[in-house]
Amino acid sequence: MPDTLERAPTRYVDSGGLRFAYRRLGPKAGIPLILLQHFTGTMDAWDPAVVNALAARRPVIAFNNAGVGTSSGETPDSVEQQAADAEAFIAALGLKQVDLLGFSLGGFLAQVMATRGAVEVRRMILAGTAPRGGEEHLLQVVEEAFARNARDVRLPLFFTPSAASQAAGAAFVDRANARASDRDPDRGEAVSNPQTQAIIRWCAEPDPDHASLKAIRQPTLIVHGSDDTMFPSINAYQMFKNMSSATLIIYPDSGHGALFQHPETFVSHVETFLGA
Amino acid sequence: MPDTLERAPTRYVDSGGLRFAYRRLGPKAGIPLILLQHFTGTMDAWDPAVVNALAARRPVIAFNNAGVGTSSGETPDSVEQQAADAEAFIAALGLKQVDLLGFSLGGFLAQVMATRGAVEVRRMILAGTAPRGGEEHLLQVVEEAFARNARDVRLPLFFTPSAASQAAGAAFVDRANARASDRDPDRGEAVSNPQTQAIIRWCAEPDPDHASLKAIRQPTLIVHGSDDTMFPSINAYQMFKNMSSATLIIYPDSGHGALFQHPETFVSHVETFLGA
Numbered sequence: 213m214p215d216t217l218e219r220a221p222t223r224y225v226d227s228g229g230l231r232f233a234y235r236r237l238g239p240k241a242g243i244p245l246i247l248l249q250h251f252t253g254t255m256d257a258w259d260p261a262v263v264n265a266l267a268a269r270r271p272v273i274a275f276n277n278a279g280v281g282t283s284s285g286e287t288p289d290s291v292e293q294q295a296a297d298a299e300a301f302i303a304a305l306g307l308k309q310v311d312l313l314g315f316s317l318g319g320f321l322a323q324v325m326a327t328r329g330a331v332e333v334r335r336m337i338l339a340g341t342a343p344r345g346g347e348e349h350l351l352q353v354v355e356e357a358f359a360r361n362a363r364d365v366r367l368p369l370f371f372t373p374s375a376a377s378q379a380a381g382a383a384f385v386d387r388a389n390a391r392a393s394d395r396d397p398d399r400g401e402a403v404s405n406p407q408t409q410a411i412i413r414w415c416a417e418p419d420p421d422h423a424s425l426k427a428i429r430q431p432t433l434i435v436h437g438s439d440d441t442m443f444p445s446i447n448a449y450q451m452f453k454n455m456s457s458a459t460l461i462i463y464p465d466s467g468h469g470a471l472f473q474h475p476e477t478f479v480s481h482v483e484t485f486l487g488a
Numbered sequence: 489m490p491d492t493l494e495r496a497p498t499r500y501v502d503s504g505g506l507r508f509a510y511r512r513l514g515p516k517a518g519i520p521l522i523l524l525q526h527f528t529g530t531m532d533a534w535d536p537a538v539v540n541a542l543a544a545r546r547p548v549i550a551f552n553n554a555g556v557g558t559s560s561g562e563t564p565d566s567v568e569q570q571a572a573d574a575e576a577f578i579a580a581l582g583l584k585q586v587d588l589l590g591f592s593l594g595g596f597l598a599q600v601m602a603t604r605g606a607v608e609v610r611r612m613i614l615a616g617t618a619p620r621g622g623e624e625h626l627l628q629v630v631e632e633a634f635a636r637n638a639r640d641v642r643l644p645l646f647f648t649p650s651a652a653s654q655a656a657g658a659a660f661v662d663r664a665n666a667r668a669s670d671r672d673p674d675r676g677e678a679v680s681n682p683q684t685q686a687i688i689r690w691c692a693e694p695d696p697d698h699a700s701l702k703a704i705r706q707p708t709l710i711v712h713g714s715d716d717t718m719f720p721s722i723n724a725y726q727m728f729k730n731m732s733s734a735t736l737i738i739y740p741d742s743g744h745g746a747l748f749q750h751p752e753t754f755v756s757h758v759e760t761f762l763g764a
Contacts, residue, residue, distance in 0.1 A: 431740075438728075438729075449725065452714075452738060453714075455740075456740070456741075457740045457741065458740055459737065459738065459739055459740055460736065460737065460738040461735065461736065461737050462728060462735065462736040463735055464707075464731075464732070464733045464734055464735055465732075465733065474764075476764070477760055477761075477764055480756070480760040481757070481760065484753055484756040484757065484760075485753075488750075488752070488753055
């Protein structure tokens with residue numbers, strides 16, 4: 213029986229004084245898909261329905277970046293340093309060429325890694341993210357979400373108020389909570405404070421001509437929710453318009469967690485894109 | 489061996505004094521996908537790579553609307569009457585429920601048919617089209633395309649100037665020209681004049697609050713080219729924003745014929761959508 217995100221053992225790899233925790237799924241051969249996680253998220257915060265389905269055809273690697281969950285070190289307060297840590301992790305695994313799936317903050321890292329050349333990025337998926345200088349409402353949206361006192365803060369944060377979206381959100385939360393043992397610890401403000409700084413700085417950094425986006429040459433799949441309150445869908449449209457080889461997909465009645473609201477559709481779109 | 493668009497016999501069905509020519513592909517059972525064709529296009533103008541692949545899983549029906557190609561009657565100069573003719577054709581086949589793929593002008597018809605109730609439309613794909621009151625550059629773009637004296641006017645009309653897009657366009661033209669016998673005749677200005685009227689009227693009709701789009705309840709897949717010169721991609725974005733259940737997909741480096749530039753990707757996206 214193949215490993216799943218819920219059952220795969222957590223492994224560790226060392227690089228430059230840091231110890232990175234990761235889980236590797238899927239076949240040994242093939243270009244690995246590296247998952248770059250959202251604000252405060254650990255490996256356990258990925259959707260098993262998405263990750264396990266993607267791992268049916270290719271190696272998929274989830275990891276905790278420096279300072280997050282079971283990885284050692286401190287969380288840096290800049291996207292660039294977080295990207296450098298992710299590059300160090302990938303290099304420590306001896307991977308020459310990778311695909312990237314960057315969700316939210318993870319999508320910022322993917323954009324940086326795509327052009328820096330430290331790791332050869334073949335293709336990437338940018339989900340629920342924003343370009344340098346993009347529009348963010350992080351603090352307000354997170355504050356409002358916590359004030360809702362929902363069963364899981366991701367219900368108001370990642371899904372729309374509609375019954376259909378909330379039902380999909382509840383199913384996602386159940387899937388993400390299914391792993392019973394060896395779950396990643398929440399390191400609290402030691403992660404959220406520097407990651408908040410990194411997100412706000414990234415979006416405050418002016419890039420009026422979108423030079424950062426124009427420098428990206430890799431085929432890119434941009435996936436966004438119609439009603440993402442944290443990073444509005446205009447971010448996805450701007451990325452699409454300023455990248456040389458981007459496909460834009462926006463799902464209906466969906467929020468920041470659109471990729472987890474429509475897991476089968478999202479997986480199908482990613483497979484079509486990575487296999488093209 | 490299953491029928492293909494290139495080999496399927498042309499059949500005829502009568503309704504209210506009109507004789508409609510059509511070709512039916514794929515299995516007998518299942519919800520048929522009805523193809524609604526673009527400005528001046530006949531059945532032969534569909535891409536066999538798209539149509540045959542879609543017919544692997546579902547009935548697919550191409551037809552010539554009133555006055556076009558081998559169908560009798562005159563081409564009406566309004567979208568509403570063209571939609572009524574398409575509804576009469578579908579009713580004459582005895583079909584109770586259909587999916588629609590409307591390309592360009594065909595997408596106008598699909599939008600009208602979705603809310604009129606004469607035919608039960610389950611889901612629809614709108615490719616390279618525009619809403620009522622949308623932005624069109626038909627006459628200028630067609631004039632400039634003919635002035636290029638290309639091997640086939642669809643090369644400048646449907647594809648971008650890039651080498652990759654033109655190569656994909658040449659492959660499409662070869663595929664569309666593969667049918668050797670019983671090709672549909674071009675009825676010239678008897679079709680192009682009233683269809684031009686219909687297109688210009690549709691886009692000139694004000695619908696500032698997009699009431700027409702908001703009335704559509706069916707799940708809809710909107711597919712557009714990044715650089716569609718005839719109906720710019722802002723049309724797709726406006727349709728997406730004003731429909732209750734629309735998914736938006738925009739392909740890179742592609743023009744009005746984006747669905748024929750990326751046939752395998754487009755078919756995969758349509759299958760994912762119709763099967764969801």
